[in-house]
Amino acid sequence: MIENIKILPDSLHVKFKNDIDDNFPNIWLRDHAKDDKNWDQRSHQRKTFTAKLDSNLFIKEASIIENGNYVNILWSDSEKMIKYSTEFLQKNLIKKVATHHKYSLWKSKDINDQVYLKYNDVVSDDGFKFFLKNLYEYGFCVITNCKTNMETVDVIANKIGYVRQSIFGGLWEFESNENMADSAYTQEELRPHTDSTYSKDAPGLQLLLCCDYDATGGESIMVDGFKIAETLKEQKEIFEILSNVEVPGKYVGDGVILEARRPIFRHNSKNELSQVSFNNYDRAEFRMENELMLKFYEAITQFDNLANKIEYQWRHILKPGELLIFNNWRVLHGRGSFQGKRKMAGCYINMEDFESICKINNIF
Ligand SMILES: [Fe+2]
The missing domain is CATH 3.60.130.10 (Clavaminate synthase-like)
Incomplete structure (x- = not known):
């Protein structure tokens, strides 16, 4: 769950309820937009032409929605808000909690x-x-x-x-x-x-x-x-x-x-x-x-x-x-x-x- 967010010039700072926080760069977030215009839901493939994105793009508006389960972002190059889930953001934390493998090492x-x-x-x-x-x-x-x-x-x-x-x-x-x-x-x-x-x-x-x-x-x-x-x-x-x-x-x-x-x-x-x-x-x-x-x-x-x-x-x-x-x-x-x-x-x-x-x- 997301506790609060702060719009920075080049990134969005997100603080989660478990006390973990991270800065997600604008270009990275924009590249991972999963609305219909940028993402093909059927093939799970990116439609965005990443190289054509404006390197100076910025966040016009952002808000926490649905009880902290999502953040909504309005980008400088689009008219519609784009939703990002807490699950998606947490999966991509830089300081990721070590993955627990379900292996049993054995003799x-x-x-x-x-x-x-x-x-x-x-x-x-x-x-x-x-x-x-x-x-x-x-x-x-x-x-x-x-x-x-x-x-x-x-x-x-x-x-x-x-x-x-x-x-x-x-x-x-x-x-x-x-x-x-x-x-x-x-x-x-x-x-x-x-x-x-x-x-x-x-x-x-x-x-x-x-x-x-x-x-x-x-x-x-x-x-x-x-x-x-x-x-x-x-x-x-x-x-x-x-x-x-x-x-x-x-x-x-x-x-x-x-x-x-x-x-x-x-x-x-x-x-x-x-x-x-x-x-x-x-x-x-x-x-x-x-x-x-x-x-x-x-x-x-x-x-x-x-x-x-x-x-x-x-x-x-x-x-x-x-x-x-x-x-x-x-x-x-x-x-x-x-x-x-x-x-x-x-x-x-x-x-x-x-x-x-x-x-x-x-x-x-
Ligand atoms: Fe063999």
């Missing part, structure tokens, strides 16, 4: 039955929202009681967004196969990693459905990369290196050469951790000054040691009909060595589509 002991959800519940309206909430909170879920065919993967993927095409196709099936170029097809242990460090936009979610299992071993391993970041934050120098050195990833094969680079801990412009990328298999060669290079090796050693510590690893043998879904920007995945037959189906989903379905369902 294996923190994971209980909450990550197991039945297929029929997940595809129901209420159950789907609960599933999304848990997937967002922990970074992974296991959907049980699935039919062991690719259609299951397709149905779940299309509830969330759509299947992403990649060098591995859209929906894929695989068994251990020595002829394939990628490490994912071997029976040897796969240490925790994230997929597609060679892609500029790594897949947001990965789905893995167990279709057949007649083997010993082969546990799926999940590690919370955000938890590792939290642990390593105490070691300033290590954390800095992992947050700043852009590590190249490379994929060569199947008629493509894919390359990308980013830090192991990528932060957004608000300095919040937004992505963990770590794949020692796909790391490409690069050099830095020797001193920094040696520190980099020390940093990835610490990271990898934590990722391989048993208390950081949630382990579970997927049985036929169980689908593991995880956030590839946060959770590292691995698989224990196995002997026998193991057949999986899966796909990727883009991060923006996962975020979109979360926003639509008010998960964050």
